[in-house]
């Protein structure tokens with residue numbers, strides 16, 4: 001994309017996601033007409049974490065917009081691991097449910113790894129099961145984590161072919177950083193994964209043609225860490241006090257990314273804003289994964305969405 005002035009292009013993830021959800025809705029309707037299968041997603045949330053409640057509500061609304069079935073299971077934070085595993089077993093066995101998402105984080109008394117391992121890998125629409133992580137690592141088809149998948153779609157839309165570009169990912173979590181590295185490698189990028197022990201992070205970031213921030217620290221990445229013209233994908237979702245001190249005193253909050261947006265936009269070629277960037281893509285990709293899991297269950301080839 002041409003970089004003609006000092007202002008970066010804002011990558012409109014919200015608009016891209018809306019178009020994607022529309023295409024998924026059409027493909028889902030065709031699947032239902034031709035094979036009598038309506039894609040079904042089950043979301044399981046344990047406890048009352050307010051941020052999680054927002055994601056779960058957004059997912060429910062978007063799933064309805066796509067004409068899919070969406071069941072939300074709200075469990076008390078005192079729920080035992082055994083009860084949660086029993087619910088997952090029943091969802092694994094339910095032919096009307098093609099995707100299962102267990103909202104993270106789980107309460108401390110529950111072993112999250114054991115819970116993720118209990119989900120049928122073919123219904124693991126988060127792509128967090130070791131079988132799907134393994135498939136991604138060796139290049140086999142499988143369910144790919146939604147946030148990295150959505151980020152790659154935005155990069156391809158912005159840059160086209162990613163071959164040979166230097167990509168730096170800040171963050172090495174199993175849900176964002178590591179799968180993002182696998183996907184960028186598959187796109188023929190030269191990939192560096194940075195984390196809390198990395199030395200001279202600003203210099204590392206300045207070497208990036210593609211910079212992915214998945215840290216969870218509000219506005220940590222500054223404008224002078226960015227290579228002029230680089231493409232920046234800000235995955236961070238951080239709740240901070242409102243910029244207006246009166247509202248802040250009332251306890252009002254706003255959401256910012258891991259990148260200082262105004263500074264970065266003066267240097268980068270293109271950048272995803274927060275909100276309105278990667279977040280809506282995560283939800284759209286969750287629906288894309290649910291649709292493809294439903295196709296697989298029905299023995300049908302899924303239609304591709306990566307426009």
Ligand SMILES: NC(=O)C1=CN([C@@H]2O[C@H](COP(=O)(O)OP(=O)(O)OC[C@H]3O[C@@H](n4cnc5c(N)ncnc54)[C@H](OP(=O)(O)O)[C@@H]3O)[C@@H](O)[C@H]2O)C=CC1
Pocket residue numbers: 147170171172173174175176177194195196197198201214215216217235236237238278279282
């Ligand atoms: N937009 C969306 O749809 C989604 C957004 N998110 C958001 O993305 C962010 C990251 O999420 P997630 O991957 O789950 O987070 P984790 O907390 O699991 O991982 C954070 C990573 O950042 C690294 N890190 C922490 N501090 C520093 C530092 N000072 N310098 C360099 N690296 C550092 C950590 O390093 P180390 O491994 O060494 O500890 C770790 O690898 C969060 O803001 C989260 O809310 C997450 C999922 C979806």
Ligand SMILES: Nc1nc(=O)c2c([nH]1)NC[C@@H]1CN(c3ccc(C(=O)N[C@@H](CCC(=O)O)C(=O)O)cc3)C=[N+]21
Pocket residue numbers: 054055058101102103104105126146147237255274275276277278279280282283
């Ligand atoms: N099993 C599991 N899978 C997840 O994918 C998962 C999870 N647990 N736990 C929490 C994180 C975070 N996450 C987000 C999804 C969408 C938005 C989103 O829609 N954001 C919008 C709106 C933000 C707002 O204003 O509320 C935006 O950025 O524009 C944000 C964050 C999924 N996660």
